[in-house]
Amino acid sequence: xxxxxxxxxxxxxxxxxxxxxxxxxxxxxxxxxxxxxxxxxxxxxxxxxxxxxxxxxxxxxxxxxxxxxxxxxxxxxxxxxxxxxxxxxxxxxxxxxxxxxxxxxxxxxxxxxxxxxxxxxxxxxxxxxxxxxxxxxxxxxxxxxxxxxxxxxxxxxxxxxxxxxxxxxxxxxxxxxxxxxxxxxxxxxxxxxxxxxxxxxxxxxxxxxxxxxxxxxxxxxxxxxxxxxxxxxxxxxxxxxxxxxxxxxxxxxxxxxxxxxxxxxxxxxxxxxxxxxxxxxxxxxxxxxxxxxxxxxxxxxxxxxxxxxxxxxxx
Amino acid sequence: xxxxxxxxxxxxxxxxxxxxxxxxxxxxxxxxxxxxxxxxxxxxxxxxxxxxxxxxxxxxxxxxxxxxxxxxxxxxxxxxxxxxxxxxxxxxxxxxxxxxxxxxxxxxxxxxxxxxxxxxxxxxxxxxxxxxxxxxxxxxxxxxxxxxxxxxxxxxxxxxxxxxxxxxxxxxxxxxxxxxxxxxxxxxxxxxxxxxxxxxxxxxxxxxxxxxxxxxxxxxxxxxxxxxxxxxxxxxxxxxxxxxxxxxxxxxxxxxxxxxxxxxxxxxxxxxx
Numbered sequence: 001x002x003x004x005x006x007x008x009x010x011x012x013x014x015x016x017x018x019x020x021x022x023x024x025x026x027x028x029x030x031x032x033x034x035x036x037x038x039x040x041x042x043x044x045x046x047x048x049x050x051x052x053x054x055x056x057x058x059x060x061x062x063x064x065x066x067x068x069x070x071x072x073x074x075x076x077x078x079x080x081x082x083x084x085x086x087x088x089x090x091x092x093x094x095x096x097x098x099x100x101x102x103x104x105x106x107x108x109x110x111x112x113x114x115x116x117x118x119x120x121x122x123x124x125x126x127x128x129x130x131x132x133x134x135x136x137x138x139x140x141x142x143x144x145x146x147x148x149x150x151x152x153x154x155x156x157x158x159x160x161x162x163x164x165x166x167x168x169x170x171x172x173x174x175x176x177x178x179x180x181x182x183x184x185x186x187x188x189x190x191x192x193x194x195x196x197x198x199x200x201x202x203x204x205x206x207x208x209x210x211x212x213x214x215x216x217x218x219x220x221x222x223x224x225x226x227x228x229x230x231x232x233x234x235x236x237x238x239x240x241x242x243x244x245x246x247x248x249x250x251x252x253x254x255x256x257x258x259x260x261x262x263x264x265x266x267x268x269x270x271x272x273x274x275x276x277x278x279x280x281x282x283x284x285x286x287x288x289x290x291x292x293x294x295x296x297x298x299x300x301x302x303x304x305x306x307x308x309x310x311x312x313x314x315x
Numbered sequence: 316x317x318x319x320x321x322x323x324x325x326x327x328x329x330x331x332x333x334x335x336x337x338x339x340x341x342x343x344x345x346x347x348x349x350x351x352x353x354x355x356x357x358x359x360x361x362x363x364x365x366x367x368x369x370x371x372x373x374x375x376x377x378x379x380x381x382x383x384x385x386x387x388x389x390x391x392x393x394x395x396x397x398x399x400x401x402x403x404x405x406x407x408x409x410x411x412x413x414x415x416x417x418x419x420x421x422x423x424x425x426x427x428x429x430x431x432x433x434x435x436x437x438x439x440x441x442x443x444x445x446x447x448x449x450x451x452x453x454x455x456x457x458x459x460x461x462x463x464x465x466x467x468x469x470x471x472x473x474x475x476x477x478x479x480x481x482x483x484x485x486x487x488x489x490x491x492x493x494x495x496x497x498x499x500x501x502x503x504x505x506x507x508x509x510x511x512x513x514x515x516x517x518x519x520x521x522x523x524x525x526x527x528x529x530x531x532x533x534x535x536x537x538x539x540x541x542x543x544x545x546x547x548x549x550x551x552x553x554x555x556x557x558x559x560x561x562x563x564x565x566x567x568x569x570x571x572x573x574x575x576x577x578x579x580x581x582x583x584x585x586x587x588x
Contacts, residue, residue, distance in 0.1 A: 039404035046460025050434035199583035
């Protein structure tokens with residue numbers, strides 16, 4: 001009896017080993033689960049666990065060095081709200097991100113439309129205009145710090161063309177410093193937006209253009225009724241990239257103004273660095289990172305939901 | 316098709332003028348880096364007596380040689396790890412439709428939203444406890460984990476659109492799952508691997524915040540950090556600073572102009588929805 005019952009069981013086990021199992025959709029699941037382990041372990045160790053710890057540490061008074069700390073509830077967060085510097089930086093973070101998003105994409109789109117034409121230099125221009133986007137942001141920011149200095153090349157150029165009344169200490173004057181930083185970022189990444197818009201434009205079939213031409217559509221109508229709806233995915237990606245990049249902006253501020261003059265260019269990332277590593281208020285800085293996380297999530301999700309709806313309405 | 320009209324010519328001139336304006340900083344950079352500090356020439360006029368002394372000073376004093384080597388090691392190793400672990404993980408997430416796999420996918424995608432500052436500060440103390448501060452291994456470890464969500468996201472998207480016929484044939488021929496992955500699936504992932512490599516290499520090479528935190532104040536440096544330290548040192552002599560900045564840009568620019576076609580494709584390809 002024992003042999004009779006065990007034998008079929010053994011064969012099914014052998015069969016199971018030989019033949020891959022089927023999953024819910026009836027497809028063979030040939031990917032072994034342990035393929036997940038290396039990636040998941042690294043991700044958990046570097047991102048997931050530290051982020052969770054970060055959220056917990058935001059409710060403590062840890063200074064980053066002592067092994068002991070105590071929970072202080074929402075103290076860090078109420079202190080964030082009461083600190084003028086932080087409140088101003090929060091507003092400035094959003095202003096910078098929105099400004100970069102609008103200007104960079106407007107210029108990127110114009111460049112893409114210009115390059116996606118019959119002009120002979122289009123291939124060379126595409127390569128040249130995208131080039132700044134691969135450069136190291138902190139290095140280009142140091143370059144711009146010198147160019148925008150009172151005796152720098154930008155003022156020299158303004159002088160040369162007779163616009164000397166527009167000369168400023170671009171980064172040393174709190175009225176212009178934030179906008180100068182926005183300008184630096186746009187200079188570097190307008191070509192990036194262009195390349196993504198261009199990919200979108202080139203996926204539009206030539207037939208549609210010809211149909212529009214036969215119907216006698218003007219250039220502006222052609223853009224609004226033909227290119228704009230079909231560009232929707234490229235617009236979504238571009239806006240997401242620039243808004244998230246704009247919120248997290250750090251290198252350019254660190255290299256050009258360090259948050260000055262008179263804290264007029266501090267954003268959340270710059271303050272996080274300053275509080276954590278210059279004034280040793282580690283848990284306060286971590287609480288600020290939590291605020292930054294929420295900000296990224298809210299703006300990214302909000303924008304994404306809005307754009308998806310617009311995409312659906314357009315198609 | 317369409318002809319080259321007068322309006323096209325106007326557009327051509329406008330676009331070239333724009334490109335000149337955008338390239339203006341690079342002209343100034345090269346121009347001033349070739350000039351002695353005491354030269355009385357105006358900033359904008361082309362340097363008449365070019366010298367390479369600034370480059371010699373910059374190369375000697377900024378430790379750019381070892382920074383270049385460190386950046387190369389960090390970039391190559393990190394990108395290699397990211398490609399291997401993410402493609403493997405994505406293979407499971409794209410092919411297995413069981414509940415645990417779908418949950419794992421959501422957990423990995425959460426990582427796309429978390430700004431790295433949130434993880435960076437708590438991880439700082441972990442790196443200190445592991446005695447990795449001041450070592451390039453802290454960077455390699457960090458990037459390898461940080462970029463898993465994004466790379467996995469790209470791979471999963473690509474794999475879902477990839478027919479399963481080849482791998483099934485390989486399995487029926489008696490291939491082990493590992494073998495089927497390495498010799499059948501992975502080669503088919505080539506286009507998206509190109510995108511993953513390019514986007515991550517540019518990100519890792521250019522990242523400044525992480526080395527600023529984990530390497531600051533030590534002898535070890537990457538290219539962006541070395542340039543930053545160097546600039547602080549030579550604040551007043553911007554001819555030498557410019558030579559240093561240009562040396563810092565050169566490796567990226569050389570690679571970019573050699574591989575511009577695939578790099579631009581990488582940036583636009585993987586991001587296409």
